[in-house]
Structure formats: C-alpha cells, structure tokens
Amino acid sequence: xxxxxxxxxxxxxxxTWLDPEIPGDASVDIRWYIARAQQAEAARFDHVFIVDSQxxxxxxPHHYLNRLEPLTLLSAVAVHTSHIGLVGxxxxxxxxxxxxxxxxxxxxxxxxxxAGWNVVATGDxxxxxxxxxxxxxxxxxxxxxxxxxxxxxxxxxxxxxxxAFPRDKANGVFFDxxxxxxxxxxxxxxxVAGPLNLQRSPQGQPVIFQAGDSDEGRDLGASxxxxxxxxxxxxEEGVAFARDIRARAEAKGRNPEHILIVPGISPIxxxxxxxxxxKEAAIIGGKSFDRALKELGRPFGWHDFTRYDLDAPFPDLGxxxxxxxxTQAERIKKLAKDNGFTLRQVVQHGIESRRSPFTGSPLTxxxxxxxxxxxxxxxxxxxxxxxxxxxxxxxxxxxxxxRERGIARSEYDATTLRGxxxxxxxxxxxxxEKAA
Amino acid sequence: xxxxxxxxxxxxxxxTWLDPEIPGDASVDIRWYIARAQQAEAARFDHVFIVDSQxxxxxxPHHYLNRLEPLTLLSAVAVHTSHIGLVGxxxxxxxxxxxxxxxxxxxxxxxxxxAGWNVVATGDxxxxxxxxxxxxxxxxxxxxxxxxxxxxxxxxxxxxxxxAFPRDKANGVFFDxxxxxxxxxxxxxxxVAGPLNLQRSPQGQPVIFQAGDSDEGRDLGASxxxxxxxxxxxxEEGVAFARDIRARAEAKGRNPEHILIVPGISPIxxxxxxxxxxKEAAIIGGKSFDRALKELGRPFGWHDFTRYDLDAPFPDLGxxxxxxxxTQAERIKKLAKDNGFTLRQVVQHGIESRRSPFTGSPLTxxxxxxxxxxxxxxxxxxxxxxxxxxxxxxxxxxxxxxRERGIARSEYDATTLRGxxxxxxxxxxxxxEKAA
Ligand SMILES: Cc1cc2nc3c(=O)[nH]c(=O)nc-3n(C[C@H](O)[C@H](O)[C@H](O)COP(=O)(O)O)c2cc1C
Ligand SMILES: Cc1cc2nc3c(=O)[nH]c(=O)nc-3n(C[C@H](O)[C@H](O)[C@H](O)COP(=O)(O)O)c2cc1C
Numbered sequence: 120x121x122x123x124x125x126x127x128x129x130x131x132x133x134x135t136w137l138d139p140e141i142p143g144d145a146s147v148d149i150r151w152y153i154a155r156a157q158q159a160e161a162a163r164f165d166h167v168f169i170v171d172s173q174x175x176x177x178x179x180p181h182h183y184l185n186r187l188e189p190l191t192l193l194s195a196v197a198v199h200t201s202h203i204g205l206v207g208x209x210x211x212x213x214x215x216x217x218x219x220x221x222x223x224x225x226x227x228x229x230x231x232x233x234a235g236w237n238v239v240a241t242g243d244x245x246x247x248x249x250x251x252x253x254x255x256x257x258x259x260x261x262x263x264x265x266x267x268x269x270x271x272x273x274x275x276x277x278x279x280x281x282x283a284f285p286r287d288k289a290n291g292v293f294f295d296x297x298x299x300x301x302x303x304x305x306x307x308x309x310x311v312a313g314p315l316n317l318q319r320s321p322q323g324q325p326v327i328f329q330a331g332d333s334d335e336g337r338d339l340g341a342s343x344x345x346x347x348x349x350x351x352x353x354x355e356e357g358v359a360f361a362r363d364i365r366a367r368a369e370a371k372g373r374n375p376e377h378i379l380i381v382p383g384i385s386p387i388x389x390x391x392x393x394x395x396x397x398k399e400a401a402i403i404g405g406k407s408f409d410r411a412l413k414e415l416g417r418p419f420g421w422h423d424f425t426r427y428d429l430d431a432p433f434p435d436l437g438x439x440x441x442x443x444x445x446t447q448a449e450r451i452k453k454l455a456k457d458n459g460f461t462l463r464q465v466v467q468h469g470i471e472s473r474r475s476p477f478t479g480s481p482l483t484x485x486x487x488x489x490x491x492x493x494x495x496x497x498x499x500x501x502x503x504x505x506x507x508x509x510x511x512x513x514x515x516x517x518x519x520x521x522r523e524r525g526i527a528r529s530e531y532d533a534t535t536l537r538g539x540x541x542x543x544x545x546x547x548x549x550x551x552e553k554a555a
Numbered sequence: 556x557x558x559x560x561x562x563x564x565x566x567x568x569x570x571t572w573l574d575p576e577i578p579g580d581a582s583v584d585i586r587w588y589i590a591r592a593q594q595a596e597a598a599r600f601d602h603v604f605i606v607d608s609q610x611x612x613x614x615x616p617h618h619y620l621n622r623l624e625p626l627t628l629l630s631a632v633a634v635h636t637s638h639i640g641l642v643g644x645x646x647x648x649x650x651x652x653x654x655x656x657x658x659x660x661x662x663x664x665x666x667x668x669x670a671g672w673n674v675v676a677t678g679d680x681x682x683x684x685x686x687x688x689x690x691x692x693x694x695x696x697x698x699x700x701x702x703x704x705x706x707x708x709x710x711x712x713x714x715x716x717x718x719a720f721p722r723d724k725a726n727g728v729f730f731d732x733x734x735x736x737x738x739x740x741x742x743x744x745x746x747v748a749g750p751l752n753l754q755r756s757p758q759g760q761p762v763i764f765q766a767g768d769s770d771e772g773r774d775l776g777a778s779x780x781x782x783x784x785x786x787x788x789x790x791e792e793g794v795a796f797a798r799d800i801r802a803r804a805e806a807k808g809r810n811p812e813h814i815l816i817v818p819g820i821s822p823i824x825x826x827x828x829x830x831x832x833x834k835e836a837a838i839i840g841g842k843s844f845d846r847a848l849k850e851l852g853r854p855f856g857w858h859d860f861t862r863y864d865l866d867a868p869f870p871d872l873g874x875x876x877x878x879x880x881x882t883q884a885e886r887i888k889k890l891a892k893d894n895g896f897t898l899r900q901v902v903q904h905g906i907e908s909r910r911s912p913f914t915g916s917p918l919t920x921x922x923x924x925x926x927x928x929x930x931x932x933x934x935x936x937x938x939x940x941x942x943x944x945x946x947x948x949x950x951x952x953x954x955x956x957x958r959e960r961g962i963a964r965s966e967y968d969a970t971t972l973r974g975x976x977x978x979x980x981x982x983x984x985x986x987x988e989k990a991a
Contacts, residue, residue: 136722136729143722143729147754149634149665173653175752177732184730185720185754191661194630198585213651217609217685225627229585248748249653284621286572286579293572293579294620296613312684316611318583318621 122528123492123521124346124499124540125164126206126381127155127510136181140506146186153199158507162514163528165539166204166235168328168348168501169193173213174245176421180414190222197230204536206235206328211268212261213241213250216311219268220275224320232321232535236272237328237348238339240265244420244443255442262335264308269327269343271311274302276324277548278314300549322537323544328381333446341367344378345542348501351382353476357496379498379540386477386484386504388512399478406470415466418444418451429463481516488517489526558964559928559957560782560935560976561600562642562817563591563946572617576942582622589635594943598950599964601975602640602671604764604784604937605629609649610681612857616850626658633666640972642671642764647704648697649677649686652747655704656711660756668757668971672708673764673784674775676701680856680879691878698771700744705763705779707747710738712760713984714750736985758973759980764817769882777803780814781978784937787818789912793932815934815976822913822920822940824948835914842906851902854880854887865899917952924953925962 136143145151156167169189189207197205205226209219219236227234240262244255256264283298302313329344331337340347341364351357357380365375387402389395416422419436420443427434433455440448455465477484491497504510521527533539572579581587592603605625625643633641641662645655655672663670676698680691692700719734738749765780767773776783777800787793793816801811823838825831852858855872856879863870869891876884891901913920927933940946957963969975 137724137727139724143724144720147664153634173657173752175735175750177735181729184735184752186752187664188657188661188753190627191630191658191665194627195634195665198589198631198634214654215649215686218650218654221609221624222627225624228583228623229627229631245748248746250651251746284580288573288575288579291573293617299611299613299620310684310687312681314611316609316620316622317624 123488123497123526124166124379124381125159125162125527126166126168126204126499126501127159127164128168128170128383128501128503128505135506138506140508146182149187149192149195152187152192153196155505155507155510156196156200156203156205158510158514160200160203162518163531164203165499166206166536167193167196168206168235168237169208170237171208171210171239172243172246173210173241173249174243174421176245178413178421178423180410190226193234194226194229197226197233200233201231202233202531202534202539204233204235204326204539205230206237206326206536208237208239208330210239210241210246211265212256213246214268216268216271216309217275217313217315220272220315221317223272223325224276224315224317227320227322227325228317232537234320234322234325235328235346235536236325237330238265238269238343239330240336240339242444242447243417257442258333258335258445260308262331262333262339265339266342267306267308269339271302271304271306271309273324273327273343273545274304274548275311275313275315276319278302279318280547280550281319281323284318298549319547322535323547326536326540326542331446336446337364337367340364340378341373342371346379346381346499346540349380349382351384351491351496352472354491354494354496357382357491358494361495361497377542379542380496381499381501382497383501383503384477385473385475386502386513386517387475388479388481388484388509388516390480392479392483395479395483399474403470403473406473408466408470411466411470415451415469418447424462424466427462429466430461433460433462433465481512482520484513485517485520485524488521489524492526559924559933559962560602560815560817561595561598561963562602562604562640562935562937563595563600564604564606564819564937564939564941571942574942576944582618585623585628585631588623588628589632591941591943591946592632592636592639592641594946594950596636596639598954599967600639601935602642602972603629603632604642604671604673605644606673607644607646607675608679608682609646609677609685610679610857612681614849614857614859616846626662629670630662630665633662633669636669637667638669638967638970638975640669640671640762640975641666642673642762642972644673644675644766646675646677646682647701648692649682650704652704652707652745653711653749653751656708656751657753659708659761660712660751660753663756663758663761664753668973670756670758670761671764671782671972672761673766674701674705674779675766676772676775678880678883679853693878694769694771694881696744698767698769698775701775702778703742703744705775707738707740707742707745709760709779709981710740710984711747711749711751712755714738715754716983716986717755717759720754734985755983758971759983762972762976762978772882773800773803776800776814777809778807782815782817782935782976785816785818787820787927787932788908790927790930790932793818793927794930797931797933813978815978816932817935817937818933819937819939820913821909821911822938822949822953823911824915824917824920824945824952826916828915828919831915831919835910839906839909842909844902844906847902847906851887851905854883860898860902863898865902866897869896869898869901917948917956920949921953921956921960924957925960928962 193205247255280298304311329340330348419440629641683691716734740747765776766784855876
C-alpha cells in the first residue's frame with residue numbers, strides 16, 4: 120500500500136474572499152497561485168487542481184465571476200515550481216481537440232512532465248451561449264463528444280514517436296520522418312487530420328483526470344480517466360463509487376489499478392474533537408441562507424429560486440437541469456420528494472451537508488483518512504482548504520501522523536505527475552504497432 | 556520624434572538549429588525562451604513576438620515541426636520578466652472568440668499589462684484539416700471572420716467596467732453588478748452572449764497586432780490593429796505601406812497615429828561594411844537550394860516543387876495558393892511571368908532576396924535604421940536575429956549609437972506594452988456610454 124495522493128484546489132475555488140488571510144483579488148493574482156503551489160510543493164503534495172466555469176450572470180457567486188484561464192495560469196505556476204503536478208480543467212464541449220492537444224502538451228513540456236487534464240463536458244448549460252449555441256448539448260451528445268475528443272487528443276499526442284527528433288548536429292539530422300504519424304481521424308463529432316506540431320511530451324501523455332457523476336460521466340471516466348475527481352459523503356459511498364468505476368473499467372478491458380479515485384475533502388481541524396465540532400458549527404452557522412439559495416440554482420442552470428415561497432413544498436421544476444448538472448439536479452429533486460421538503464428545508468439540508476466527515480483533532484482526522492484509504496474509499500484526496508493557515512495546519516499536524524504510519528510521502532518519488540501517481544507512461548501507439 | 560520600438564522574434568522562428576550557439580531543442584525549451592526574453596528586456600526591448608503555424612507534413616522545414624503553443628509559452632515568460640511586451644499569434648480562423656478573449660486577458664493580468672495579440676487569419680491552408688474543415692476559408696470569409704472575431708473579443712474585454720470589483724471587505728461588497736455588461740453579439744460568423752468571466756485587464760485591452768498583406772488583410776489592419784507586423788525590402792516600400800495603412804485607417808475614422816508599423820528586419824553586422832557584405836555573401840551562399848525549393852511550396856499550400864524540371868519555365872499553377880498565402884503566391888507568379896524565369900531562377904531569386912538592407916558596420920546599420928525611421932518607413936523593428944551573440948552585438952554596437960542620437964530608449968517608459976508603445980488605454984465602451 121503506497122501513499123495517499125495529495126492534491127489541493129486553487130484559490131479560484133474559495134468561497135472566502137472576506138477571510139482576512141485571503142487578498143480580495145486572490146482569484147486573479149498569479150503571485151497568490153504561485154505561493155499556494157509552492158506551499159503545497161514544500162509539503163510534497165502531488166498536484167494542484169484548477170477548476171473552470173465560463174457562464175456568468177450578475178447573480179453569479181463571487182468566486183465564479185473573475186478567474187484566470189486555467190492553463191494560462193498553470194503555465195506561469197509551472198516555471199516557479201519543480202515537482203508538483205498541474206491539473207487544469209478544460210471542457211470538451213467548447214474546445215477543439217487540436218487546440219487542447221497542443222496546449223496541454225506544451226504545458227507538459229514546459230513543466231518537465233507535470234501536466235494533467237481534468238476532462239469535463241461542462242455542467243453550466245448557459246456556457247453554450249458563449250460559443251454560438253442556443254442550448255447546451257444533451258447528455259448523450261455531451262459525453263459522446265467528450266469520449267471522442269479525448270481519443271483524438273491522445274492520438275495527436277502520439278503524432279511523434281519518442282525518438283522522432285535525433286537533433287544530430289554532427290550529421291545534420293534534425294528529424295526522422297518515418298516517426299511522424301498523421302491521425303486522419305474521421306468520427307461522429309470531429310475530423311482531425313494531424314499530425315500535431317509538437318513532439319511527444321515528457322509524460323508520453325499528460326495524465327487524464329475526469330469529473331462527472333452521471334452514468335454517462337462514469338462510463339467516460341472508466342474509459343479514459345487515470346484519476347477521477349469526485350465527492351464522497353461517507354466511506355461506504357466512496358467504496359461503492361470506486362468499485363463501480365473499477366468494474367466499468369474492467370469491463371472495458373482496462374487495468375482497474377490505473378484509475379485513481381481522488382475526492383475533494385475539507386477537513387476542519389481543532390485542538391480537540393470538540394473544538395473542531397464547535398468550529399464546524401460556527402462555519403455552518405455562518406453560511407448565508409441567501410447565498411445557499413443562490414447556489415441551489417446552479418445545477419438547474421442558475422435557476423432563480425428567490426421567486427418561490429420558501430415555506431411551500433419544493434417547486435416542481437419539470438426537466439430543468441437536464442442540460443446542466445442533471446445528476447445533481449435529480450438528486451435534489453429526489454431529496455425533496457422523498458422527504459416532502461419545503462424549499463427552505465432543501466436549502467437548510469444543503470447547508471448542513473457542508474459538515475465534513477473529516478472534522479476533529481489532527482489525530483482524529485488522520486485516523487479517518489487512514490480508514491478511508493485502507494477501506495479503498497479513495498487513493499488520494501483533493502484538499503479544498505485554501506486558507507493558507509488552515510492548509511499549514513493540515514501539513515504540520517495531520518501529515519506527520521500519516522507519514523509516521525507510512526501512508527504519506529516525505530519526499531517526491533519523481534519529478535513527473537505520472538511518476539508520483541505511480542501511473543505508467545503510455546507507450547506510443549505507433550511504436551507499439553511496429554514492435555508487434 | 557520618439558524612440559524606435561524594438562521587438563525580437565522568438566527562437567521558434569529560427570532556421571538555424573545547426574548553429575553551435577543554439578541548442579537543438581531550443582524551440583521547445585522554455586528556459587531558452589525565458590533567457591532570450593530576459594536578454595531583450597535587459598536591452599530595453601519593447602516586445603518579444605511568437606509566431607505560429609499548425610499545419611505540418613513530414614516535409615515541413617524543421618523550425619515548423621516542433622513548437623510550443625504561443626500563449627502557454629508567453630505565460631511562462633511573463634513570470635520571469637517585468638517590462639517586456641509579450642506578443643502571441645492566435646488565429647481567428649480556428650479559435651472561438653470567448654476562448655481567445657479570456658486567454659489573452661489572463662495573460663495581460665498575469666503579466667501586469669504586457670500582452671499583445673498578433674491577429675492572423677492563418678496562411679497555411681492545410682490547417683483546415685486539423686479543425687474539421689475540408690478546405691481553408693476563402694479570403695472574404697477569412698477576413699470577414701477575422702474582423703468580427705476581433706470586435707467580439709474587444710467587446711468581451713469590456714464586460715466589466717474598471718471599477719466593477721470594489722472588493723470592499725469592510726462593507727462586504729465584492730462586486731458592483733451594474734458594472735457588468737453582457738455582449739449579446741449576434742453576427743454573421745459568431746454568436747456570443749457574454750459576459751466574460753474576467754475583470755478588465757491592466758491595459759484595458761491587450762494591444763492588437765496584425766499581419767496580413769492582401770487588400771483584405773490591410774483593411775483588417777486599418778480597422779483594428781494598433782501595430783502591424785510586415786516585411787519591407789526598401790525605404791520606399793516601407794513608406795508606401797505605412798501611408799497606405801494610415802490612409803485606410805483615416806478613411807475608417809481612426810487616428811492614424813495609433814497604428815504603429817513594425818517590419819521584421821535581419822541586420823547583418825561586420826566590423827566594416829565590407830566584412831558585413833562578405834558575411835552576407837557567406838550566408839546567402841550557405842543557403843541550401845533544396846531547402847529553398849521546399850520553402851517555395853509554402854505560399855502554395857506546401858506544394859511539392861521537386862516534381863518539376865528546374866530549368867523549364869516556372870510551372871503554371873492555376874489558382875494554387877488562393878486559399879493559402881495568396882498575396883505571396885501571386886507575387887511569385889508575377890515575378891516568374893514578368894521575367895520569364897525558370898523554376899531554378901525563381902528559387903535563386905528567393906535566396907538572393909534574403910540580402911538585408913541592414914548589412915554593414917554598426918554605424919552603417921544605425922544610420923540606415925535612423926533613415927528608415929525618420930522617413931516614416933517604420934515606427935519600430937522586429938529583429939529576426941535569434942543567435943544570442945548576434946543579438947548581443949546589435950545591442951552592444953548598434954543600440955548605443957541610436958541612443959546617443961535620441962532615437963532609442965535607455966529606460967522603459969512604463970511597465971505595460973501600451974505605455975512603452977505610447978498607445979492610449981481604450982476607454983471601456985460602457986463607461987463611455989454612461990458619460991455621454
Ligand atoms: C468533483 C467534480 C468536479 C468538477 N469540476 C468541474 C469544473 O471544474 N468545471 C466544469 O465545467 N465542470 C466540472 N464538473 C462537472 C462535470 O464536468 C459535469 O459536467 C457535471 O457534473 C454534469 O455531468 P454529470 O451529471 O455527469 O456529473 C465537476 C464535477 C465533479 C463531480
Ligand atoms: C510579417 C508577417 C507575419 C505573419 N505571421 C504569421 C504567423 O505567425 N502565423 C500565421 O498563421 N500567419 C502569419 N502571417 C500570415 C497572415 O496571417 C496571412 O494569413 C497570410 O499572410 C495570408 O494573408 P495575406 O494574403 O493577407 O497576407 C504573417 C504575415 C506577415 C506579413
């Protein structure tokens with residue numbers, strides 16, 4: 120049993136601009152991102168993760184409003200760090216595979232092999248309007264496109280065999296043309312000739328992350344992901360999710376060990392368990408009902424819930440959400456129906472669900488992490504703590520316990536994300552074919 | 556009369572991988588780009604410029620084969636420099652405006668106001684195949700799209716007024732919703748709702764560069780460019796080009812002084828004029844005929860000229876090139892026809908045309924630059940010298956003369972590209988409308 124993989128979300132995720140430790144303009148301050156990545160690297164974290172969203176209204180919560188483009192951001196972070204993985208979110212719904220392939224390969228080369236791609240198909244349905252579409256793709260199209268998109272990108276990443284560029288000055292040989300391969304892809308959603316204009320990158324291919332929880336989303340993850348971002352409310356849920364994904368992957372002929380499960384977790388640390396629970400209660404109590412009401416709208420395409428009577432039964436929303444975050448929307452509709460909740464109760468339930476299974480003293484939190492890890496509920500975690508002092512507390516008080524128990528690393532194994540994740544370098548498909 | 560603006564092309568442009576000073580993998584080595592930008596910044600250059608091309612075959616010249624994506628590259632350079640402008644090429648033909656807008660605004664924010672966009676419509680017709688199209692757009696569509704594209708991007712850059720984000724922690728005010736503006740663009744080529752998910756950038760808007768020499772290309776430059784990359788073989792040609800562009804701009808109601816003309820130049824320096832001419836002769840003599848034959852194919856869509864008899868009249872190519880670099884293709888066809896050239900003579904002429912009007916001793920070259928500048932043949936130059944020692948020679952031997960004459964700067968005027976170029980910050984259109 121290896122180490123718990125450790126990741127941290129970027130400040131673009133933070134809900135906490137009022138926190139005195141966080142500059143009001145953190146989400147657009149590259150020095151802030153670099154400092155956070157360096158802090159995580161000093162603690163031997165495996166990766167930083169940058170989310171994305173592109174649909175904005177005047178009512179969007181503040182942390183959506185103003186964000187740097189993920190890859191532009193990560194390229195700047197790359198040249199001020201040396202070991203930590205750099206995982207950026209890019210949507211397959213509103214990007215061309217050729218552009219994605221070259222941008223990610225460029226990041227992989229610039230960072231010396233630390234690029235990861237969080238493949239999403241876009242949950243915010245309104246994004247469609249920014250890209251010339253009246254509405255977002257339905258789920259079948261969204262995920263059909265995503266799968267084909269990733270395959271095309273991977274094909275482009277194999278445009279050159281590893282030894283295609285001898286760059287032999289003595290003999291004047293820059294390039295071996297027999298090791299360049301055009302893709303000639305003609306599919307349902309994309310037609311891409313290739314080849315890419317970039318050599319194979321240090322990891323062979325950047326690491327594929329994926330996030331999406333529907334049946335279609337899980338199938339995509341099982342097909343192409345090497346790591347999966349998710350949420351988990353309990354060990355049982357985590358184990359069930361991991362089993363489900365791995366079973367799907369095996370059915371597709373993949374090695375299930377080459378898919379790592381990495382849920383987001385938000386530990387709440389106190390000196391004692393009791394103190395931590397008090398802190399949690401204060402956090403929950405401090406959550407603004409109005410903000411939560413606004414956030415509830417997101418899965419339903421940023422639906423405006425202020426127009427309803429809070430104490431009437433949860434409104435009938437028809438198929439609202441089907442072209443946005445359908446899985447989440449359905450979960451909320453079901454919750455309301457099963458419990459006969461009013462709108463106010465649904466919002467309250469959302470606020471309560473911010474309670475973290477990782478609340479307690481450092482020892483309690485370390486125990487819990489170990490329990491989940493050993494039960495197979497995750498292979499790694501993605502910390503969503505972005506207040507530097509809370510992050511430092513996790514590093515200073517929880518990590519040493521995990522290290523002592525041999526389930527957290529003290530040193531990096533490698534300078535690449537694949538190396539630290541223990542993932543193999545995919546063999547170039549053309550080299551493999553020649554060998555066969 | 557101000558200073559000659561100074562730019563330098565990135566090593567992705569270099570034809571010289573065999574040069575002992577240039578590492579064979581320079582075109583994909585971010586440390587190399589950073590070092591070159593730092594060298595240029597130490598000499599108080601205004602900008603570095605990164606070209607782009609995305610259509611590759613096994614026969615592509617080596618410096619096209621393997622290149623980092625321009626903006627990913629420049630973001631890494633941004634955080635290791637402080638004053639130099641960062642100009643990246645992005646095509647309007649195979650990108651969505653929303654993506655371009657956020658990526659360039661991100662670079663502008665990350666660099667503290669140093670981003671420039673070289674707007675191109677793509678000359679390599681074969682690029683179409685990488686983006687799902689059978690053939691490249693015809694000229695009318697290509698440039699119609701380009702104009703609308705730039706307008707949409709500029710509209711998105713104005714999504715927020717300068718003071719849209721008070722971030723007032725004391726009063727809990729992050730955002731002023733009255734200062735967010737959706738675009739609601741519905742045009743011939745694009746439909747883009749907006750708003751952008753990013754505040755206005757330090758320059759208000761990144762600086763628009765443009766390169767394209769056809770009638771349509773010049774009109775685009777006159778409509779939107781603040782700086783124009785071009786080639787110039789003589790003072791007369793340069794002056795005529797500048798006059799033409801400025802007349803077109805005035806006809807469109809623009810201030811002609813807000814368009815800067817920046818041709819690429821390749822000085823060849825010697826201790827004496829004679830020594831410089833010998834060096835030039837050696838460079839011309841060293842040019843490989845086979846390589847030049849290959850490069851001749853580019854304007855015609857990388858047409859293969861090896862299939863023709865070199866000593867027969869230049870072949871009749873019909874409309875070949877019309878969907879690639881039409882202007883260049885037509886110039887070559889006309890040259891052959893007017894002079895009754897064979898294919899060999901056309902290739903030889905191409906090699907000869909590499910002679911630089913800026914060949915001579917440092918004094919001669921400085922004189923020539925001053926002459927062109929004062930005649931109005933350019934506002935700045937884009938040095939295509941990328942061998943570090945040749946660059947250093949220009950800096951050490953030519954620049955001091957220009958500085959002494961008061962036409963090259965010794966210190967930066969500003970930390971933004973606009974500031975150094977003397978270009979105004981465009982007022983946010985919504986702020987302007989409110990004031991009116
Ligand atoms: C843990 C997690 C993180 C996600 N991060 C993003 C993100 O950064 N950007 C995005 O557009 N979608 C993100 N998604 C959304 C998915 O891409 C997907 O579009 C959405 O969840 C709806 O699809 P689903 O029903 O399959 O989950 C995330 C989903 C999960 C579960
Ligand atoms: C000085 C100069 C630099 C250029 N740089 C690029 C470039 O980096 N990438 C590109 O795709 N096209 C580049 N172009 C090509 C133009 O974008 C244009 O597509 C091409 O020249 C054909 O159009 P035209 O006939 O209007 O010139 C450049 C053109 C000039 C004149």
